[in-house]
Amino acid sequence: MKALDIIHDEHRALGAVLQAFGFVLDGIRDGHFEPDFALLAAMIEYITEVPDKLHHPKEDDYLFVKMRERIPAAAGLLDQLEADHAEGARRTAALRGALVHYQGVGAAAFPEFEATARTYLAASWRHVSREETELLPMARTGLAAEDWADIDAAFEANKDPWSGPTGQFRALFSRIVNLVPAPYGVGASPTKV
Numbered sequence: 473m474k475a476l477d478i479i480h481d482e483h484r485a486l487g488a489v490l491q492a493f494g495f496v497l498d499g500i501r502d503g504h505f506e507p508d509f510a511l512l513a514a515m516i517e518y519i520t521e522v523p524d525k526l527h528h529p530k531e532d533d534y535l536f537v538k539m540r541e542r543i544p545a546a547a548g549l550l551d552q553l554e555a556d557h558a559e560g561a562r563r564t565a566a567l568r569g570a571l572v573h574y575q576g577v578g579a580a581a582f583p584e585f586e587a588t589a590r591t592y593l594a595a596s597w598r599h600v601s602r603e604e605t606e607l608l609p610m611a612r613t614g615l616a617a618e619d620w621a622d623i624d625a626a627f628e629a630n631k632d633p634w635s636g637p638t639g640q641f642r643a644l645f646s647r648i649v650n651l652v653p654a655p656y657g658v659g660a661s662p663t664k665v
C-alpha cells in the first residue's frame with residue numbers, strides 16, 4: 473500500500489506546518505514575536521500549494537475513484553471530502569488576501585488576518601483528521617489487493633511526492649523550519665522582550 477504511505481507522509485508534513493503556523497500566530501498575538509512576513513508567506517504557500525496542487529488531486533483521481541467503485545457506504549464521506557477539496561481554492565484566495573492586507577495595514581489588521589488564518593487552519597485540520605480517522609481505515613479494510621495494486625501503480629506513475637516534482641516543496645519546508653522559532657523550528661527567536 474504505497475499510496476497509503478505517501479498520503480500519510482503528506483498529512484504529517486502538512487500537519488507540522490499547520491502546527492507551526494498556529495504557534496507563530498500565538499506568538500504575534502501574545503506580543504512575543506514581531507511578524508515575519510517572509511515566514512508567514514512561506515507557510516501560507518506551503519499549506520495551500522501542497523494540498524491544492526499535489527495532494528488533493530491524487531486523492532480525487534485515484535483513491536476516491538476506486539473507493540466509490542468498491543465501497544458504496546463511503547459515498548457520503550467522499551462527497552464531503554471532495555467538497556472540501558473544491559472549497560480549497562476559495563479558502564486559499566481569502567488567506568492570501570488577508571496576508572496582503574495585514575502587511576499593508578500593519579498591526580491594526582492582525583486580528584482580521586488571525587481570524588481568517590485560524591478558520592483556514594481549523595478547516596485543514598478537520599479535513600486531514602477525517603481522512604486519517606474515517607477515510608483511510610475504510611480504504612484499508614474495504615479495498616482488495618488488486619485495487620491497491622492499481623492505486624499504487626497510479627501513484628507511482630504520477631509520482632508527485634510531497635517534495636513536489638522538482639523538489640521545490642521540500643526546499644520550502646526546510647526554509648520554514650529554518651525560520652520558525654524553537655521549539656517548532658530552528659530559527660532565531662524574533663522576540664520582542
Ligand SMILES: [Fe+2]
Nearest residue numbers: 528531553603
Ligand atoms: Fe483530502
Ligand SMILES: [Fe+2]
Nearest residue numbers: 527531600603
Ligand atoms: Fe489528504
